Structures are given as C-alpha cells and as structure tokens.
Amino acid sequence: MVRVMTHADFAARLTRSPIAHDTEAARDSARAFSDLPPEVAGLIGAVAGCSPFLKGLMAQEGAWLRGALEATPETAMAGMLADLHAVEGAEALGVALRVTKRRTALLTALCDLGGVWPLEAVTGALTALADRAVDLAVRAFVAEEIRRGKLPGAVPEDAATGAGMVALAMGKMGAGELNYSSDIDLICLFDDARYGEAAQEARAAFIRVTRKMAALLSDNTAEGYVFRTDLRLRPDAAVTPVCISMAAAESYYESVGRTWERAAYIKARPCGGDLAAGERFLRALTPFVWRKHLDFAAIQDAHDMRLRIREHRQLNRPLTVEGHNMKLGQGGIREIEFFTQTRQLIAGGRDPDLRDRSTVGGLAALAAKGWIPADVAAELTTLYRAHREVEHRLQMVGDAQTHVMPVTAEGVARIAAFCGQREDAFRAGLLDRLARVDALTEGFFAPGEVEALPDLSPTARAVVEGWGQYPALRSERAQAIFRRLRPVLLKRLMRAANPDEALLALDGFLAGLPAGVQLFALFEANPALVDLIIDIAGTSPLLARYLSRNAGVLDGVIGGSFFAPWPEVGPLAEALGRAMAEQGDYEKKLDAARRVMKEWHFRVGVHHLRGLVDAFEAAKHYADLAEAVIVALWPVVVAEFAGRHGAMPGRGAAVLGMGSLGAARLNAGSDLDLIVIYDAQGVEMSEGPRPLATRAYYARLTQALVTALTAQMAEGRLYEVDMRLRPSGRGGPVATSIQSFTSYQETEAWTWEHLALTRARPMAGAPEVMAEVEAVRRAVVASKGQGPGVRRDVAEMRARLAQAKPARGVWEAKNGPGRLMDIELTAQMAALLTGSPARGVERQIEAGRKGGILSDSGATALLAAYRLMWRLQAGTRLITEGTLDPARLGEGGRAFLLRETGEAAEAGLTDRLERVAGQAEAVILALLGGAARGAEDGETGSAAG
Structure with a gap:
C-alpha cells in the first residue's frame, strides 16, 4: 500500500534550518503560515529572514505552497512537470513555465534549507524542469515552422521529436547539477542527413526555432523568467549561427576541437527535441572526447585554463571570505570539477566506466578504478557538496546568478545565518574548506619547479x-x-x-x-x-x-590491471574480440588487435625484465597471447572474406600452431609457425558475390589470415608468420584439405614432418575439423616411430643443422650440439619413437624415459641443459635481436641474464653452459648410436628433406 504523506510528514523530514538574519521579516512570514505545523512555519520564517526573494515568493505563492505541502515534495514536483504537457501554444507555455519556475524555486529552496532533500535531489529537480522547458519549447516552435511549411517534408507528427533538431544540455545541466539560479548552456544541432538537398532551408527554420526558444526561456516578463539561456558553447560561436548541422559540428571537432571542448562534452546530454539523433551525434563524437591513449597532456591544458580564468577575473589574490568567488576562485567548485573531468579525460577513452557526467559520480568512478585514492574522492565529494550549498544560499538571497561572497561583513553574516551557523564558525569553516580543496587539487595541476641538472661528464x-x-x-x-x-x-x-x-x-x-x-x-x-x-x-x-x-x-x-594475475587465453581472446568489435572498418579492427596485443606483449616483457615472472612463465604468456590473437582474429578474417566470396565450403577449416607455438612456449621475438587444414566435403565452389573454387578459396583465405597477422599498419604488425611446416613445405599449397593432409602424412611425409607433427596443435576454426586433425596427428605419431629409420634421419638432420647453424658466441643458447634446437629435436624424436601425443619438451623427454628410450640420468641431463638454455635464450631475445656478445652486452643486460640463469659471474655462466651442453650432447649421441657417427661421417644419404 502506498502511503500519502501530509505536511506533518514533511515536518518529520526536517533536519536543519537557517538562522533568521532579519528577525522582523522572519516573524511576519511565520505568522502568515501559522496554520502549518510549528516546525514548518518556523522554517518558513527563518528562510524569509534570510532571503528577500524567497519571502516574496512565499507571499505570491502562499496558497499553492500550502497545497504542495499536503503531499510529498516529490509528488508536487512531478505534478508540476506533468501539468506542463497540457499547455497549448507558445505564449501560454511561456506563462506556464514561469509560474512553474517560481514554484519550483520555492519548493526546492525549502527542501534544501530544511534538509528534506540532499544536494543531488535539489539540483536534479532544477534540471528536470530545465529539461522539460527546453523540450516543450523546441516542440512548440518546430510545430509552428511545420504549420508554416518551412520544414521541407516534415509533417505535424514530427514536432514530437523536433523534426531532427536536438538541444544538447551542457555543463551543470548536462550533468543534472543545475544550481539554484543557474543559466543553462545549450548546443542546438539538426540532423542535416534527414533533409538532403533541402538542408539549407531546414537550417534557416531551426535557427528561428532556437532563437525563439531561447527568448521564451530567457526573457524577463511580468511573470518572471524561466532560465537564462547561453548558446555560446557551440562550435566557433563567434561566426556560426545558433543552430548548426551535425555534419558541420563533427567536422569542427575533428579538425580544431580543443581540450576544453572535450571536457565540456563529458557532461553533454540530449535534453530536447530529437533525443535519438542527439545520442547518435554524441556516439560519433566519442573518439574526439575520449582518446584511445591515456591523455595526461590534458593536465597541462586544464592548468593553463585555470590560470587564464583566474587572471581574466583577477582572482589571484590571498584567500579571504569577503568577495571570494566560490565557483572560480582558489579552492572553489571549478577546481573540483576540473580535477574530476581532467582525470576522466586522461583515462575515460580506455575505460567507459569513468564517463560519468556528474562530479560526484565521476569522483566515485575514479576511486573505484584506482585513479584517485578513495579517501581523496570521499573528502572532495564532501567539500563539493558543502561548496554547492554555500553557492545556493548566495543565489537564494536575491535570485541572482552569483558565486561571489558578499564584500561586506554584514553580507557575510547573512550567508552564515542562511547556512545555519554563527558567523565566526562559518568563516573559519569556509576558509578551511577552500584551503583543503586547494591542497588536494593544486598538486595535481600545477607543474613542479625545474630542478638543477646533476653533474654530468x-x-x-x-x-x-x-x-x-x-x-x-x-x-x-x-x-x-x-x-x-x-x-x-x-x-x-x-x-x-x-x-x-x-x-x-x-x-x-x-x-x-x-x-x-x-x-x-x-x-x-x-x-x-x-x-x-x-x-x-x-x-x-x-x-x-x-x-x-x-x-x-x-x-x-x-591503466588498471598491469600487475594483475595473467588472464589466460580465453579472457585475452575476449578482450581482443571486444576491441575489434568496437570498430566498423576491417583495417581499424586489425589496428585495434595490434594495439591490444602490443600492450599485453609489452606487459609480459616488463614482468620478465623485472623478475615478476621467470622465463618459463613468460614463455607461456607469450604463447597464450599468440593463441588468443589467432582465436580472436580468425573469425574476423573469415567474416571479411566471406562477405566477398561466400561462406567456407563444407565443414570449414582449422588453424594449427606448429613448432614453439604448438608447444606453447614462445619468447619475446618469436614468429608463428602455422598451417591451415580444411574439409570441403566435396563442395567445389563457394557461394557468394564473387564465388571461388574451393582450393583457391581456402588458399586465399589462408593468405588473408597471414596478411592480417603480418601487414605493417598504423599500429605496426602482429607477428611474422612462417608456413614452411605445411605438407610439402614451400612447394605445397598454403591450405591443405584434410584428406590430402591425412594421405600425405601416412604415405609421403618425411621424418622431419612427422617430428614437426609432434608439436602441432589445433587453435582456431571449426571444432569438428580441429578434433579430426588432432585425431589424425595422434594416429600418425603413434604409427610412424617404428624402425631404425627415425634415428638415422634425426642423425642426418643434426649434422645438417650443425653445418647450417653453428653456435655463435660463448653464450649461444639456441644453436649447436647439446643446445636448444638439438634438445628439442631429440625430445620430438622421443615422442615419435614412443608414440606419445605430448607436445612440450619436458613431457616428450618424460615420454622417452617412460618408454625406455632415455635413462633416468640421461633425461635429467637433457632437462638440466634445456632449462638453462631456455632461460638464457628467453632473456637474450628480450634484450637483443642479434647474436649475444657478453663483452658488448652492457651492465644492465649482463646483470639481467646472470639473474635469470642463477649465476654470480660471467665465467660461471660460461663454464656451466659448456658443461651442461656437453652432457646433453653425450646423451643425444648415445641415443642415436651408430646413426650419429654415420651422419657425422657423411655416410648416409639425404633423408631430412
């Protein structure tokens, strides 16, 4: 059951009251309302004793006020706004709005001063009236233009949505924070696309609508005024008309928009006319307002703006109560707003949660995301509300749009009483609050002093x-x-x-x-x-x-979670997908993927460099990131390609990671080994605007994926791609049917291709094709490791690799006997000989041990060498692209590699490398037996392919 509140309930909600500054005026007004409960009459008297303006409104609107206090103030406010819809004609609307404004001023003042409403409810009620006034005025004057035939193609029903015209609420109105005697800042636009060649004629009509609307709201008649209206925030206001096309506004902001205009649009909100068109315009303006990179340069812009305002208004003077500007002066309202908006501009392009229009909401969002300390946000919120209340009382005295404290002691005493305080306590509290705002915000804005340079060689x-x-x-x-x-x-x-x-x-x-x-x-x-x-x-x-x-x-x-736990493949792919989905253009999608990937790639490198993760954790993170890129990018590439050539014929395709990617262990400089396998199920052509034969379709789709990964764009490239591990190597097609792949692996593939298959891993594509490829892989690995041919071929491959890629330098980790490539090749051989599906080096070596291929000591020696070599290789690739030369490495790089490998000095690392490589080589030679000696002597034929 809904309970209807009476004025007694209103009295029960009172929590505070002013102190009557003019006791005689207070006594007269309290007596006039003596029929109300004593608490309410007392509040009315105290208010009248501080504000001649409100005292006059009480006398003028006494009968209405008694009725309004018989319901809740919320009900009274809603009723006034609803009644405005029944008003017909611009002239009648002007009168009705002025009466409603008087009554709203009286109701909100009593709710504010009596503590019945918090600040946000007061400013929200004032904003709701402003919204309704602007919307009804736009509709009324647009309807006039339609009746006169001045809007091409418009019909009477179009007036309900402004026929394509919208008023954007800016500043405090846009944020829902109008002050007690606020003017309203509007930008008026029209959707020129709706009128085509007749846009100029429509423009003239909308200019008339805007001028009439502003006059209806601003003109001070016998009934008063509604809201002073300011249209000067529009683009290039000195030379543009009061209403301009959306296309012209977009062009302006894209070309010459400034930081203060970006800050203004944080609060922008459609409030009248075609609200949907206004929302579309604001979405189009998002890249201008919210930059994709953290925008710390906005701090300097805001600081410069603050200084210009203070200089222009001569506000650079010692902090005093008399004459202090509560909005623009030191420690004032604008300082808190600038602090909040500038922080929002810095990071809001990357985090939409920070794009709150209100100051209090913005502070809360910034604290929740860690951009400012929670205690600072809470304190600034309290200070902001206190400042706004003082501002309201300044304005309530005479309904003046002022923010300046009185210049006389008598005037300050009145404001102190209006705030319910003794004058000495009010003065001390105000100065303390102003100083505190200044202390919390000034350090953020003001650049530090230039320090002296240290002594330099x-x-x-x-x-x-x-x-x-x-x-x-x-x-x-x-x-x-x-x-x-x-x-x-x-x-x-x-x-x-x-x-x-x-x-x-x-x-x-x-x-x-x-x-x-x-x-x-x-x-x-x-x-x-x-x-x-x-x-x-x-x-x-x-x-x-x-x-x-x-x-x-x-x-x-x-920007938030740089040092949070690693998110794994799924969340990474989702983040990449979201970034691409936000872009409409294909190339922009690819650039978005590059931007996100580079941030994560950099994060892995920094974590490794600073010891937050070791070489093996970093390797997994790099591999997760590469897989996530493929998982997220593949459907985007497929969709773009299918738009031209139709859907994939048959069951689709699978993308396989090979080599280190398949084994999920990459370093900072790794490229990607990929192959693509498809199942057309006998379908010979695609069906689309430009159909392709199936083989050509999948070949070109694969090339599109490679291009998407490797193309140099504005944000760089994602990865280099190597497809030489596909069936038949460089000579084979870039995409292979699953039937051909299976047949080739079973009847034609060389041993090196079977070895490569031990590390193959399906990553993206049609799930059923991925599952079938994995089944084929396991079957081939299980069946192709029998007989002496595998060891002989591996021995020859080792000999060729030793000749083609000898070790370079004493800290070489990758090439040479007993080093990374040698151990990885041996691990793959162990997997093939035992038929193990394992992909990682450690698991493949363990499969060899369990299968009797390797002894316990042999497996231990290989793993010890591999782990040292990987730590050195991963660290090397993080600090240089070339050959590692300890003598030219530099102190920082040398210290990093010694830390990574657990050695105290260069000599210790050099000795250890030689020792473990020698031990690993001995194990490998023993495993290969006579085949190794034959390969070294050049006695076997070419079998490595």
Whole structure:
C-alpha cells in the first residue's frame, strides 16, 4: 500500500534550518503560515529572514505552497512537470513555465534549507524542469515552422521529436547539477542527413526555432523568467549561427576541437527535441572526447585554463571570505570539477566506466578504478557538496546568478545565518574548506619547479644537449614539460649500474619518439614510470626501441590491471574480440588487435625484465597471447572474406600452431609457425558475390589470415608468420584439405614432418575439423616411430643443422650440439619413437624415459641443459635481436641474464653452459648410436628433406 504523506510528514523530514538574519521579516512570514505545523512555519520564517526573494515568493505563492505541502515534495514536483504537457501554444507555455519556475524555486529552496532533500535531489529537480522547458519549447516552435511549411517534408507528427533538431544540455545541466539560479548552456544541432538537398532551408527554420526558444526561456516578463539561456558553447560561436548541422559540428571537432571542448562534452546530454539523433551525434563524437591513449597532456591544458580564468577575473589574490568567488576562485567548485573531468579525460577513452557526467559520480568512478585514492574522492565529494550549498544560499538571497561572497561583513553574516551557523564558525569553516580543496587539487595541476641538472661528464652533457634536435622535443609545449622532467630522468640514470650506458639507451629511446607531449606529461604525472623507463633503457635497448615506436603501450602500465594475475587465453581472446568489435572498418579492427596485443606483449616483457615472472612463465604468456590473437582474429578474417566470396565450403577449416607455438612456449621475438587444414566435403565452389573454387578459396583465405597477422599498419604488425611446416613445405599449397593432409602424412611425409607433427596443435576454426586433425596427428605419431629409420634421419638432420647453424658466441643458447634446437629435436624424436601425443619438451623427454628410450640420468641431463638454455635464450631475445656478445652486452643486460640463469659471474655462466651442453650432447649421441657417427661421417644419404 502506498502511503500519502501530509505536511506533518514533511515536518518529520526536517533536519536543519537557517538562522533568521532579519528577525522582523522572519516573524511576519511565520505568522502568515501559522496554520502549518510549528516546525514548518518556523522554517518558513527563518528562510524569509534570510532571503528577500524567497519571502516574496512565499507571499505570491502562499496558497499553492500550502497545497504542495499536503503531499510529498516529490509528488508536487512531478505534478508540476506533468501539468506542463497540457499547455497549448507558445505564449501560454511561456506563462506556464514561469509560474512553474517560481514554484519550483520555492519548493526546492525549502527542501534544501530544511534538509528534506540532499544536494543531488535539489539540483536534479532544477534540471528536470530545465529539461522539460527546453523540450516543450523546441516542440512548440518546430510545430509552428511545420504549420508554416518551412520544414521541407516534415509533417505535424514530427514536432514530437523536433523534426531532427536536438538541444544538447551542457555543463551543470548536462550533468543534472543545475544550481539554484543557474543559466543553462545549450548546443542546438539538426540532423542535416534527414533533409538532403533541402538542408539549407531546414537550417534557416531551426535557427528561428532556437532563437525563439531561447527568448521564451530567457526573457524577463511580468511573470518572471524561466532560465537564462547561453548558446555560446557551440562550435566557433563567434561566426556560426545558433543552430548548426551535425555534419558541420563533427567536422569542427575533428579538425580544431580543443581540450576544453572535450571536457565540456563529458557532461553533454540530449535534453530536447530529437533525443535519438542527439545520442547518435554524441556516439560519433566519442573518439574526439575520449582518446584511445591515456591523455595526461590534458593536465597541462586544464592548468593553463585555470590560470587564464583566474587572471581574466583577477582572482589571484590571498584567500579571504569577503568577495571570494566560490565557483572560480582558489579552492572553489571549478577546481573540483576540473580535477574530476581532467582525470576522466586522461583515462575515460580506455575505460567507459569513468564517463560519468556528474562530479560526484565521476569522483566515485575514479576511486573505484584506482585513479584517485578513495579517501581523496570521499573528502572532495564532501567539500563539493558543502561548496554547492554555500553557492545556493548566495543565489537564494536575491535570485541572482552569483558565486561571489558578499564584500561586506554584514553580507557575510547573512550567508552564515542562511547556512545555519554563527558567523565566526562559518568563516573559519569556509576558509578551511577552500584551503583543503586547494591542497588536494593544486598538486595535481600545477607543474613542479625545474630542478638543477646533476653533474654530468662531458660525454653525457653532449648527449643531453643533443636532445633538443629530436622530433619529440621540437614543440614549445614538449620542451616546457621536458625541462621539468629532464633532471628527474638524469638523477634516476645516475643510480643505474652503468650510467653512461643507460644514458645512451635513453638517448636511443628519445630519438625514436615521433612526438613527446603526451608521453612526457604521462611521465611527469606518474614518477614510477620514470624508474621503469630507466630500468628498460639500462637493461634492454631492444625493448627501449620498441617502446619508442609504441609509446602508447605505457597506457597499460597505469591503466588498471598491469600487475594483475595473467588472464589466460580465453579472457585475452575476449578482450581482443571486444576491441575489434568496437570498430566498423576491417583495417581499424586489425589496428585495434595490434594495439591490444602490443600492450599485453609489452606487459609480459616488463614482468620478465623485472623478475615478476621467470622465463618459463613468460614463455607461456607469450604463447597464450599468440593463441588468443589467432582465436580472436580468425573469425574476423573469415567474416571479411566471406562477405566477398561466400561462406567456407563444407565443414570449414582449422588453424594449427606448429613448432614453439604448438608447444606453447614462445619468447619475446618469436614468429608463428602455422598451417591451415580444411574439409570441403566435396563442395567445389563457394557461394557468394564473387564465388571461388574451393582450393583457391581456402588458399586465399589462408593468405588473408597471414596478411592480417603480418601487414605493417598504423599500429605496426602482429607477428611474422612462417608456413614452411605445411605438407610439402614451400612447394605445397598454403591450405591443405584434410584428406590430402591425412594421405600425405601416412604415405609421403618425411621424418622431419612427422617430428614437426609432434608439436602441432589445433587453435582456431571449426571444432569438428580441429578434433579430426588432432585425431589424425595422434594416429600418425603413434604409427610412424617404428624402425631404425627415425634415428638415422634425426642423425642426418643434426649434422645438417650443425653445418647450417653453428653456435655463435660463448653464450649461444639456441644453436649447436647439446643446445636448444638439438634438445628439442631429440625430445620430438622421443615422442615419435614412443608414440606419445605430448607436445612440450619436458613431457616428450618424460615420454622417452617412460618408454625406455632415455635413462633416468640421461633425461635429467637433457632437462638440466634445456632449462638453462631456455632461460638464457628467453632473456637474450628480450634484450637483443642479434647474436649475444657478453663483452658488448652492457651492465644492465649482463646483470639481467646472470639473474635469470642463477649465476654470480660471467665465467660461471660460461663454464656451466659448456658443461651442461656437453652432457646433453653425450646423451643425444648415445641415443642415436651408430646413426650419429654415420651422419657425422657423411655416410648416409639425404633423408631430412
């Protein structure tokens, strides 16, 4: 049952009251409403004793007020808004809106001052009236234009949706936060696509609608005014009409839109006319408002804007109560709004949860996502509400759109009483709150002082002096930020193992940056990133070069979950899929995949570099990421291809990972070994706009996948791809039917192809085809390891590899006897000889031990060598693309590799490598027996293929 509240219930909701500043006015008003409960009459008297404006409204609207207080204020407010729908004609609407505005002003004031409504309910009620007023005015004047035949093709029913015109609420109205005597900021647009060649005629009509709407709301008549209306936030307001086309607005924002306009659109909301068209426009503007990279340069823009406002309004003066601007002054409302909006701009492009229009909601979202401490968000929220209440009381005194404290002690005393406080307590509390807001926000905005440079060697000073010539440091803005950042970078460099070496690596990083403002602003706002960059520069020049070309990946370091647990293949593929789904264009989908992949790839490298994961964990993470890319990308490529050539004939295809990818162990520089197998089920042609013969269809689809992975685009490439492990190698088709694949493996394949099959793994495609390929793989592995031919062929392959890829350098981990490739080949042979389906090196060696191929000591020796070699190889590929030369490695890189391999010194690692490689080689030679000796002597024929 719904209980109808009476004014006694209203009285029960009272929690506070002003103190009457004018006791005589308070006594008169309380007496006039003495028929109401004492608590309500007392509130009315106290309010009248502080606000001549509200005292006058009580006298003018006394009868209505008594009726309104017989229901809940929520019911009274809803009834007023509903009654406006029954008003017909623009003239009558103007009168009705003014009466409703008076009554809303009175009701919201009593609910605010009596503590019946919290701040958000007060501002929400004022905003609801503004929304209804704008919408009804737009409809009324659009209907007039339609009746006059001035809107081409429009019919009377179109007036209900503004015939394609929309008013966007900006600022506090858009956020649902209108203050007590607020003006309203609107941007008026029309959907020009709806009118085609008649758009100019429609434009003229909508300009008339906008002017009439603004006049109806703003003009001060005998009945008062509704809302002062400001249309100056529209694009290039000095030269554009009051209503412009959506296409023109989009073009403006895409070409010359500024940071303050981006901040304004955080709060933008369609409020009148064609709301659906307004939502479409805002969605189209999303890339302008919400940048895909973390946008720390917005901090500098906001700081500059604050300084310009203060300078323009002469607000740079000591903090005092008299004359202080509660909105724009030091520690004021705008500081909290700027703090919130700027943080939202920084990260909202990557996290839609941060795009809350309201200030309080924005602070809560930022705290929930870790962008600001929860206690800071809570304190700023409390301060914001307190500031807004003071603002409201300033405006309630005389219904003036003011934010400035009175300049006299008498005026301040009135505001103190209006806030229910003694003057001395009010003054102290206000100054404390202003100072606290300033302390919480100023450090975020104000750039630090430029520190002195540390002492540098002549060589280092020459390097630093050359930085001004780099592309990233050519703009004045980049130079200004970097001047503050440079001493911090150089001081951190002094703590590196080899400062000069780290400086040269940092120099290479800076030289490779195409632009610097965003990145330098990011570093300045996040000092921990400087340590990371120095660590990378001092350890991994390769990672530093990669970072200079892909600085956007640093977004991920501070964008939430950089140090969270690894998400595995499924969630990674979902994240990639979502990123691609957000893009309509195929190339943009591919770029989105590259952006996400690079962030995750960089994360793995950083975690490995800093010891958060070891070489084996990093290898699994790299492999998970590669598999996720294939899983997410395959359906996108298939859909794009099918749009031109029809669906895949038959059951479809499976994508197989081969080699290290199949074994789920990649390093930072790995390419991908892939093959594609399909089952057309006898279907000879695809069915589509441009049908293809089945064999050509799957060949071209496979090439489309390879291109999607390897093409160099704006965000780089995903991976290099190697397809030489397909049946018949380079000479075979790039995609193979499952029938041909099965027949080839059973009757024609060389031993090396059977060995490769031991690591094959279906990753993406039709589930039934993937399952059948896996069954074929297991059957072939189980049946092809019998007889002496396998050992003989492996021996010859070893001999060829030793000749073609000899070990290079004392810390070579991959090539050479007893090293990675040799052990991996032996492990595959063990799997083939025992018919084991195992793919990973460790499991294949264990299969050899269990199958009697390897002794316990032999398996132990192979595993010990493999694990050392992999740690060294994975670490090597993270810091260099070339041959590893310990003498030229650098202190940071050398320390990293020694840490990875558990050695204290270079000599210890060198000795250990030689020892374990020798032991592994002895095990392999014993396993191959006479076949190995024959291969070394060149006595066997070519069998490796």
